[in-house]
Amino acid sequence: MSPRQPILLVDVNAYLPPAEYKVKWELGQRLHRENDIYTEDEIRFQERVFERSGLHPERTYLPPSLNPRFVGVQPKTGKPKPRLVEAATEAQLVLCGALEGLLAKTGLAPADIDILVTTCSIYCPTPSLASMLINHFKMRPGIQSYHLGGMGCANGVVGVNLVRDLLQARPNSNAVFLTTEVTTPAFYPGHDKHRLVTNLLFRMGGAAMLMSNKSAAWAGRAKYQLAFNHRVHIGSSDEAYTAIHYGPDDKGINGVYLGKNVVTEASRALTKVMWAVGPHVLTPRQKAEFAANWVLDGLGKALQLDEHDLEPSRAVLRDYGNVSSSTTWYTLSYVETVRGVKKGDKVMQVGVGSGIKCGVNVWKDDMAF
Template identity: 50%
Template sequence: MFKFKCDPVYLLDFYCYKPSEELMVSMVDIDAAWNEKRKQEGSIFGKHEVTAEEAAKADAEAQDIIDFQYRVWQKAGLSDNATYLPKSIHPKFCGNTPRTDLNASAEECRMAVCGAVEGVLKKTGLRATDIDFLITTTSIYCPTPSISSMVVNAFKMRKDVNSYHLGGMGCANGVVAVNLVADLLKAHPGSIALFVTNETTTPAFYKGRDKHRLVTNVLFRLGAAAMIITNKPSLVRKAKYLLEQRVRVHIGATDDAYRCIWYGPDEEGLNGIYLGLNVVKEASKALTLAMTKVGSKILNWDQIAAFAWNRIQRKVLKKPGVEPFIPCFSDCIQHFLIHAGGAKVLDNIGKNLKLSERYLWPSRTVLRYFGNVSSSTTWYTLSCVESLRGVRRGDKVLQIGVGSGIKCGVNVWRALRDIEDVHDAWRMRADAGDRTRLANVSHGSLHIALRLLSLAILAVLVAVLYRFFVEKGGIVLPEDGIISRFW
């Protein structure tokens, strides 16, 4: 804790990219694309010059895959008409022949990343030449030159800007990479860092029939976020949040954790993101370790004592039937930014952390209107909280990201002022009436009067104690200077 007082890191502001309305994708578009292909060719996996029996078998397999994706979508928590895909894989524009080449990937990446950077620079009033550190991250799409170089070129940044690109780190990196940003700022006081998160969906789109890989087609959507993080004294008064805690764990030393999520070819040589059946189990292990680490730093004393007593009962006294203690983090945290990998994932995390629906709704709302936007997800969640509910000064915000590896990151931010920004990504929902303003809790002159009264009472109490203990002989100061007490 002392370290952060000496080397504070602040989130100045951030921006979540809002795609064009024409890029909204609906299940109607998807069904039309798949079924049109079946009408024309007999199967989405059809081959030329096949027998009627082979065509019927292929068509049945295609229908099974369509039904499987529909069942996944029904349980995933995504809206049927309010998430976004780039034109390269959007069924309304490409039909059932998606483009996943490097040129199509570059188009999507430039649109989302540059849109997010432009937005955050405009919000903060900074120029691209003010940036000292640039960190970009995606998982699947890693071009040469890198995405960080693309941003440098697009915004004509300084020749001495320190730029880094992080690839292959999955959904957690929007949280985990804050460690790198904070360490860079700690080593270079008075600097400004631009952190950009994105998952380019085009190259990750799967064209095959492996159901382990088809799930990602249903969940992942277009998006990007850009953050200005700084320790420059002149910007502190404008900052929104102070970074109080940052924890990172990595359990990739075990094969089960390392192999449960990976990108690569199926048996037919078609690339896709493989999701194993043990993803939730391994992610829970990483999350438990991370929350145990951060819990000792943020939980109140009664919960820490309850945890210690529970552990003594189970490990030392060996009492049978004693369940592991699960702390209630909502007693000390006001807002939770949970990576919305899917509805079931949110249900499990909420149960494990004892979170009511009030704390889960921002993540569910992001999943509904933007889908899984990978490493950007928790930042869309924070923009949802600010836009539709508001953050009170002094509120603590817990940011949780879990991704391939398996790795998990947890950050704790403290709000430095009341925040009710309506972000572009949520303006439509705010205008539709989903917004709830912060209650006015300022007491004005009454609050000042109560403070003065409490100080007056404290002064009287100190005077009484002084008179009783010092003037009445409660404490005697002998000539030799040794203090003796008697009652």
Template identity: 40%
Template sequence: MKYVKLASHFLTANLLKLLLIPIIAVIVIEASPMNLDHIHQLRLQLHYNMVSVITSFAILVLTSTIYIMTQPRSVYLVDYSCHKPPNNLKVKYQKFINHSRLTGAFDESSLEFQHKILEQSGLGEETYLPEAMHSILSRLSMAAAREEAEQVIFGALDNLFANTNVNPKDIGILVMNCSLFNPTPSLSSMIVNKYKLRGSIKSYNLGGMGCSAGVIAVDLAKDLLQVQKNTYAVVVSTENITQNWYLGNKKSMLVQNCLFRVGGSAVLLSNKLSDRCRAKYKLVHIVRTHIGSNDKAYRCAYQEEDDASKPGVSLSKELMSITSVALKTNITALLGPLILPISDQLLFFATLLADKLFNTKFKAYIPNFKLVFDHFCIHSGRRTVINELEKNLQLLPVHVEASRMTLHRFGNTSSSSIWYELAYTEAKGRIQKGNRVWQIALGSGFKCNSVVWVSLQKVKPSPSSPWEDCIHSYPVQTVL
């Protein structure tokens, strides 16, 4: 059944191209010398039959109009902004361990485990923790969590509005995503209140969707931009650390403390044709796949309480194998047929069918995604995730550089990480007009989501980029 679905996706994605082949063949045959007399006679008939000419013209106009009206509206990425916390929130390894010891929540074995995870994580010494986490007795309160959310979200939005000169009252759609912190009123309502957004705004708040929620939010905004004409959509992505610090000693739940750090992004999308000339990118594809029907995949990143009733997120040892399955599903089922050349698709399907029908032992053909995409933004969840995708997609170190450096400089910022990575690539001056960018997000559920952008210009970093004061010192050597 899986191969039937793959063939179905292939035929659907290339139906128009396949239908054009017999049409072109018929035209060539009809236009051959032996049929020139028929064409001449047809021309004479049309000359004396104005009704046929007018009718044919009307049908052509009607068909063209219907085709144009049924085409989806183009969605442009005008600009985006990533929040950079103040320097006083930086946390070095030793400070992290000392603070954890002072809380009294961890035994020596857990402290040693966290120190080992930090050294192997790929994180550097300049990542950020929220203000509440820097006091000896951490203020893990609702008020402190709100403070963190406001600093990150408003910081990203203030910079976005300043860079784009967009009046907040012109925003027609707002999509906010934060997985673990969902107060009442919602975070999206907090934004509406802060910027006094108009009463008719379409506002959404996504929770519990993990590190892949940023792409889900963009997908929702894209769908809404197909319905609401001539407007802007803002997508805000973040995660809240303050109220989600694990204060127990279960090893699988301690990993989150070592990886997740403060960060957030705000993205301005538009369906206005007038914004094309100033937009950085145009949205090409969004592909979302979900393998949560598998029990192991569903539980590989799972929020729960330990034996001492301490809440946290447990990360399964099978996370990497689940990641590989999710990525393969995303590529083979949907993304491949949309972006790969037909020759690559045919070769890929042929090897799959040969393996299935004849039980061959050779490895399935892996398309060369380096020929399709110019830049890769792989969710910087952890070092091993980046390594796994680098291996599976047969990428070079330069292709995962943005992911490794983002993990080193900012840590795992959850759903906003792919925007820090894109900002890194821009800061390096690598994005030329016509380049294709592939953002890959992985998250609990388990989900693998992809978004493809094409650059509309040679992209320069926006003012107040998170890499503005440090890009000259990157890349750096990290743990591999």
């Protein structure tokens, strides 16, 4: 839907973890072997998946609880620590760091935030992550705060719907939207290969976005205006609902399950949402070709994107890994930093995740609000 009043994206801050948190893939495999965490067959399986993943073997980030540089590789003692206390430490570091960077970029004070929305699928503590930020930054009592859990990778895009609706209902407001997936509790120490894949792909990261309906206050400073957004949810289908889920394996060990049908079900959801958004961004030929596939190469072919167009997504995957709901915001930051966005450009943001759900946001770089 198109917003009833201008919804501005003032700025984005993608969190950069400390340099010492960069994880060495080879060191991690050594840790797994020396501590008998996985069998040799499982280690070889992980190596094959990682080789095709697009992640750099030394550039992505993991927190000390999982990072072999901090865990150590001593036999029998160097093991990941996916405990709640370490999860809380990671969440505070990422979300507070992301928000501090956003406040510094925009000049916004914590007291100027009227609406706060956080999202993290697996780690959902009590008090909530939104409450953690309110306490840390000493935000005012009148703030509207919400935490969204269990919504997966798509929620960095789909969550914009909620922020949009809250801003439509509350004039003259600033809203901050924060995305992350805390990697510590998502670590899977079991032996189901469907769940092992997430250990290989998901990495530490988070992003903070300032959205506002205060057009006069942010005139000349806001980067984008929300032109159109749409979402679909195909979870009424059992195949889609079970394709991605977090829960126990047959030994009772929790992990994120990725079914073999993930690509098929995600493609169905993405095709539906793109038919809705297509008239706003796609040519007739692109719409006709779109249904071929949703994965990065197939999406590029359907939309007639060349390697130059796909390079930002590949670069983010290479240097940061899959940072779940934050991935598209890292990609936007990369485009702005490396390429630049010109006045009149439109940016299409696409997210697919568990449920299965899919969302698309179309942002326009048009300062004439």
